[in-house]
Amino acid sequence: MTEAAVAIEGLIQRRAHFQLGPIGLTIPKGCVTAIVGPNGSGKSSLFRLMMGLAKPDAGSVRMLGETVDERDLVAYKSRIGYVPEQAIDLEDRLSGEWKASFSRSWYPDWDVNYYRELLRRFEVDSGLKLGKMSKGMRRKFDLSLAMAHHPELLLLDEPSSGLDPIAWKTMIDILHRYMEEGDRTIVMASHIVDEVRRLADYIAFIVQGKMLGIYEKDALLDAWQSLYVDAGGQPIQWKTMPGFRGYDLAGGTAYKVVTDNAAEAERWLDAQGAAVISKQKLELDEILTHLKGSV
Template identity: 55%
Template sequence: MEKVAISLAGVEQHRAHFRLGPIDLDIPEGYVTAIIGPNGSGKSSTFRLLLDLSKPDAGQMSILGHPVGQGDDRSWKRQIGYLQEESDYLDNSIRGSEKATFIRKWYAEWDVNLYQDLLRRFEVDDSIKLGKMSKGMRRKFELALVIAHKPKLLLLDEPSSGLDPIAWRSMIDILHRYMEPGDRTILMASHIIDEVRRLADYIVFMARGQILGKYEKDELFERWHVLYVPAANDSDRGKLLTMPGVIEVELAGVGMYRIVSEDAPQTEEALQAAQFTIGSRQAMQLDEILQVLMQRGVYA
């Protein structure tokens, strides 16, 4: 049975113009889980709750087996590396090396060789003041900073924001290497589809403060398909809607139906049993699946 790195149970946060939750979600240890959703869906708010930077109005949370918001949290927070979406402007006047010197004092596991190696790979000069770094260079420096103490858990909020394609590929490789020991965990929020496909083991869809569903990535792409089926008459639409896995059925030209299925193998089996011909099929993209889940309005 998989160990759980992060657990949220009935978590809610109420604000004047936004409500988060209730959220019930377990993040497995030893894997990369990506949260995707539109801006304002609650991803960053969830990270802040997990780090006890803001308080929930209901529910319980735990990280690495420790309850969030109770007692002395210094020991388990030292096992976390957090990359927030926006850089802290309060650090603009200090040099990267000065911030690194300050940060390393808090972490017994700080690895100066790893830190220097990450700077070399990212081509970052930490003698520059943070406010003088480009957005991409600042992002690379901050990523090196959160990995250098070899945390058990990385919380990454839009990690590739501002990175050029070469730096992006380096980041992907660095995060793959970070996961090599097997007992480390990444929870990331990202809107970059290729990033999610290359890194994530699990995908969580989120919108309007709600979890729409959590899926194992490979199974998700195997099951969610669009099928095109020739239909003889309008009454066929009703038959198609009753088949297992079918979410949507719509006309896609004369005599052709477009079927969205969340369980393509079962849908195809049912279509064949009912003597429908499958004209073509294609796997759905993550943004297409998110749109369907939002339209359906069924929250897991």
């Protein structure tokens, strides 16, 4: 990985019925990292900790080289754009224009022309009160606001929530263009498989408050496969296969075997005298299901 945009060490946040962590995670600069996990896994809590909106019980967070603590965080936050999962209800009576006018005073690099261009592309009427906007329009407004100062780092918690298919494609295009600068970083939480496939360079899995690891996306999808194997009637100790995650009888002497290390598994099967009939890459949600079972 390259230089870290986010570095988290030993992070723990305790609540009455949930504990996040301990989490260790390094997110590289210049890449898109998707944090993927079931609802209630702690994704939004992790974003709040990264933004200094909540305090951990242990551990540390560094954002763009700055430690997140009780010091004045204005300088580092001015380099970040953040879109939380839930809009802030207290802002419902404000117009979009009023919020934009207030927000721009905090960002020296605010670009009104770029902000207007984003509103135009997203077809957002910023003259409306925020509480009168549909969920999708509010999402598009918040994203436009978060990007208007050309942040080095974008934190996006379920960015496509409420977007229709056309708006979703527009968002994907805007985020791709944002990354063309080469030194920018996106960290996003998403449950949309196609969104992760199109945008992410790295994927970090979180389940029940535990970080299961961060993986290069293409390598991950190449490694996790279902192999359809003809065992030729001979007994095979499937659980000793490299990357073994499970198997089912597929009919006759054929088996469907899941591995997280397809290349090594194929070599192992060849040594066992078993023939791989076909193979299929797993989808992200299928990988996550297997990872959940190992927690």
